[in-house]
Amino acid sequence: METLPIFKRWVPEWFIRATLFIVLMPGLFLLGLYAGNVNETVGYYGIEPADVQFSILVYYVALASFFSLEQRLVSYFAAKHYFLLGLLLTILINLALYHVRQSHILFVLRFFQGICISGIIATSMNLIFSRMRTERVRIMGYTVFYGLLLVSAPLSSLVVSWALQYLEFNALYMLMIYMQLPGAILLLLIMNHVRLKRHIPLYQVEWISFVLMVPALLMWAYMMVYGQQENGLDSPRIWFCLLGSLALATLFILRQRSLKRPYINLSVFKSSSFVLGLLILLVFYVCRGALGLSSTYFATVLKMDPIHVSELMLVNMAGIAVGSLIVSRFVILKKSLRLILLTGFAFLGIFHVWMYSLFSNQAEPVYYVIPLFLQGLGAATLMVPIINFYVSAVPASISSSASAVGILVRFTGFSLSMGILNFTRLFSKSLHYHRLQDEVTATNPYTLQRLAQYRETLMHQGMAGDQASLAASKLLSQTVDLQTQLRYSMDYYLIVAAVIGVTMLAIALVPYLRTKLLFTRQPPIPF
Structure with a gap:
């Protein structure tokens, strides 16, 4: 008896790929839904910027923790039914988010939204890679998927920034529903009722491990977001999260x-190449997180609105597209992994050093075009080779565990970068602020000259003398805050550039790394 194909025979291949692309993008958009429009999110929900960061990490926690459990569900349900279930639940959650304005309910819904989206993304990924049977095509598939993952946040910010010019904030959730429906309808029409994996009944499901992992990751996320704000280990909450996460992890x-059948097979850590790949991935994600500081600089110092910031980030997306094309060619030709990694980190290093020299309170956006392009080029050059390297370093039988650990490390790197930024922002800005305040005194002739300039300018605009004096003092205070932000940004980018330099020296010179950084085989499906 002939096996029923996944898609109906009359559907052309290009239409299948286009449909899968349309299905995949809304799920990737949701990860960066709030990232590029923090002020609008804060204003709508009446929360702090730290709460926006936490909502992003809660969504990521759901993706990272549910991966292994989701693999069992994929094996139980037919692909069409599982996809439909995930889609319906996602629509219901978005409808709930449309009406909700309480922060604690927002966090809960974001968590379940992440779980439902993981099912949609997993189904889409399985469908995509079931179409790719040759190594060359699969490599191209890896680069396209991770290229989409890298551009999803800036592209989401662009779409959301544009939409908020015409819509209320909560209408974004309806927009997400409308974006999901066309691809979902097309996919349901062209798919047959088939399974992508061998049917396995839902017995002995390891839900206890899932229950242990979720609060551990949420506590880690809480420490990364609120740790510095609550004075670190001086806070009982931070101590509770630290001890609780360590106990649950243990x-x-x-x-x-x-x-016998663990949630995550820890034997993956027996491979030294796997551990090495995870360390490089962690460094990459921490360094890549500094890009958000550039967006903050464009918005707060250069006073660019979210739309113009997002449009400037199109250059970064162009770099990602070009980098994805180049790296796929390198991997197909089996070029030296060390050379690829050194090239990618070199692009990131140049970006950080160049941005360090460009930070100023007055600048033209065109100055940042080439550095942002190089950042995208470097990120795309590194992403696929690193993930291919660590997943291919373990036997195929436990590659799903390697993928699960990789997602956890990406979450750790993403949240760690956020935590480091939060810590250094308060520490460095406080340090520079006090230094500048010591210099900005009533006896400093430069201070008096600047105040006189401000006062004169305001009086020329029609402001009364006493009011102009008060306003001049406020403008001077704003100038101090601006310089503090600039010094902090310069310090952080210089530190990241130094970390990248040390990483490159280790990759280039340490003999152990020379023998380990080699491609072995192509992993079955990347995550």
Whole structure:
């Protein structure tokens, strides 16, 4: 008997790929829904910017923790039914978010939104890679997927910034629903009722490990977002999160070691190449997180609105597209992995050093075009080779565990970058602020000259003398804040450039890394 194909025979291949692309993009958009429009999110929900960061990490926690459990569900449901279930739940959650304005309910809904979206993305990924049977095509598939992942945040920011010019904030959730429906309808029409994997009944599902992992990751996320704000270890909440996450992580590890079919097979860590790949991935994600500081600089110092910031980031997306094309060619030709990594980190290093020299309170956006392009080029050059390297370093039988650990490390790197930015922002800005305040005194002739300039300008605009004096003092204070932000940004980019330099020296000179940084085989499906 002939096996029923996944898609109906009359559907052309290009239409299948276009449909899968339309299905995949809304799910990727949701990860960066709030990132580029923090002020609008803060204003709508009446929350702090830190709460916006936490909502992003809550969504990421759901994606990272549910991956292994989701693999069992994919094996139980037919692909069409599982996709439809995830889609319906996502629509219901977006409808709930449309009406909700309480922050605690927002966090809960964002978590379940992440779980539902992971099912849609997993189904789409399985469908995409079921169409790719040759190594060359699969490599191209990896680069396209991770290219989409890299551009999803800036592209989402662009779409959201444009939409907010015409819509209320909560209308974004309806927009997400409308974006999902066309691809979903097309996919349901062209798919047959088939399974992508062998049917496995839902018995002995390791839900306990999932329950242990979720609060551990949420506590880690809380520390990264609110740690510095609550004075670190001086806060009982931070101590509770630290001890709680360590205890839950310990219980999780002990349980995996005792299970015959663990949630995550810890034998993946027996491969030194796998561990090395994870370390490089962690460094990459921490360094890549500094890009958000550039967006903040464009918005706060150069006073660019979200639309213009997003339009400037189109250059970064162009760099990602070009980098994806180049790196796919390198991987197909089996070029040296060390050379690829050195090239990618070199692009990132040039970006940070160049931006360090460009930070100023007055600048033209065109100055930042080439550095942003190089950042995208570097990120795309590194992403696929690193993930291919660590997943291919373990046996195929446990590659799903390697993928699960990789997602956890990406979450850790993303949240760690956020935590480092939060810590250094308060520490460095406080340090520079006090230094500048010591110099900006009533006896400093430069201070008096600047105040006189401000006062004269305001009086020429029709302001009364006493009011102009008060306004001049406020303008001077704003100038101090502006310089503090600039010094902090310069310090952070210089530190990241130094970290990249050390990483490149280690990759280039350490003999152990020379023997380990080699491609072995192509992994089955990248995550």
